Amino acid sequence: MFGDDNFLPLVLINILGIAGIVVWHIQGGNRPTGRLIVQILFFTGMSFVLFTARIAPHRPDGIFTQGFAALLSKSARILWWTHLAWTIIGFVHIYVRLNHKSRNAHLIQDIAIAVIYLGVALSVIGFVFGMPIGTLVATSGVIAIIFGLALQNTLGDVFSGIALTLGRAYAIGDWVELSDGTEGRVVETNWRSTNLLTATYNVVVLPNSILAKQGVTNLSRPDETHQIALRVRIAATQRPRLVEEVMRSVLQASVRIVKNPPPVVAIKAIDAIAIEVELQFRVDSVATRTSAKNEIVDLLHDRCRASGLSLAMPAESLVFVPTSAANEYPDVNNEALSSRSV
Structure with missing residues (x-):
């Protein structure tokens, strides 16, 4: 041998x-x-x-x-x-x-x-x-x-996870928003589920089969910056140009927003009560949007007071008063009781 x-x-x-x-x-x-x-x-x-x-x-x-x-x-x-x-x-x-x-x-x-x-x-x-x-x-x-x-649901999660990985809809570390409003950063993906860390530091465990059926918005692509649109109603007592200048000074004074691309002030509507303005700006990431909005709101309050601008009442709070009722109660404030055109 x-x-x-x-x-x-x-x-x-x-x-x-x-x-x-x-x-x-x-x-x-x-x-x-x-x-x-x-x-x-x-x-x-x-x-x-x-x-x-x-x-x-x-x-x-x-x-x-x-x-x-x-x-x-x-x-x-x-x-x-x-x-x-x-x-x-x-x-x-x-x-x-x-x-x-x-x-x-x-x-x-x-x-x-x-x-x-x-x-x-x-x-x-x-x-x-x-x-x-x-x-x-x-x-x-x-x-x-x-x-x-016997394992239909588990296998459904597995194959959905494979499809999501092949599709590259998101990656570890991306901030995503689901169609049901759930937001969070992807911290783990495995055979059965995907884990999201929300802004409140809670972990949401989503089975892959459920995640595959929802619309997913990747807020981290093409980059981490995130755009925010903040609407403000200013009382129509000043010229729109002055309102635009004040809003632009608010954006320029902010230190928490991205200055490139530059923020935009857009006048969206005007009526007898208010001038509706939208402030469009970007932040470094979704995680910083709350602090950035808080800063903008605080600057907005101070700049409006210094410039003599007043915030208008929300459109939803305006009350429709028939002409006969207005004649019967002449002391009612006309700014609060006005008719809305639809």
Whole structure:
């Protein structure tokens, strides 16, 4: 047995395979490049020994079928297939890191690894142990159907998560707004759900299947800046030009808003009661919009008082009074009791 030409190569392959596993674990998970180099070196060495000894890892051993030699033959092939899987997975990890998608493509990376392990497991069963893969796959398909029916909701979340990841609607760290009004920063995505950290520092856990059915507005793209529109009603006692100048001074005095692109003052409407003005400005991020609005409101109050401008009553508070009632109660303030044109 020890004189056979294939026995020593099988021993060498087992030694290389076990040594590769030990070195791979010593490298640690924090050095993916080093791990990949180790995997390539040991896998190349094992493949070279297989090639020179003319041992086919994709065929069952027809020489050693019993005893210790058969055990060495099977373990050598299993180690070769295992190192093949780890080498491919190493390339997947490096590709994800080089493309800066280590967090965004978490689901796709897990799927690729699962497919690689499944393919290697089937290869070992079929090529090393000589079992019929077709029968095993058919049996597994029946079992998969049973599990699929029992886990419909969970599988729906999984495939929705895959679709959302492939669509790249958002990434970890993006601030998103859902169609139901929920807002938050994406802090985690996994197989089943997506976690949002809201402005009140609460974590909202959304199943991926529900998230996929909603409209998602990504407030962090194309950049983190966020536009705010603030409407103000000024009493129509001054010229619109003066109102515009005062509003522009408010925006220029603010230190919490973005000055490039410059903020805009838009006069939206005017009637006998008020001049309606919209202040359009941008902030650095959604997280700072509350403090920026508070600053603008405070400046608005001070500048209006200094310039002699008065805030008008909200349009919803104006009361319609028929002409006969107005003649009956002449002391009623005409500014509060006025007719609205629709």
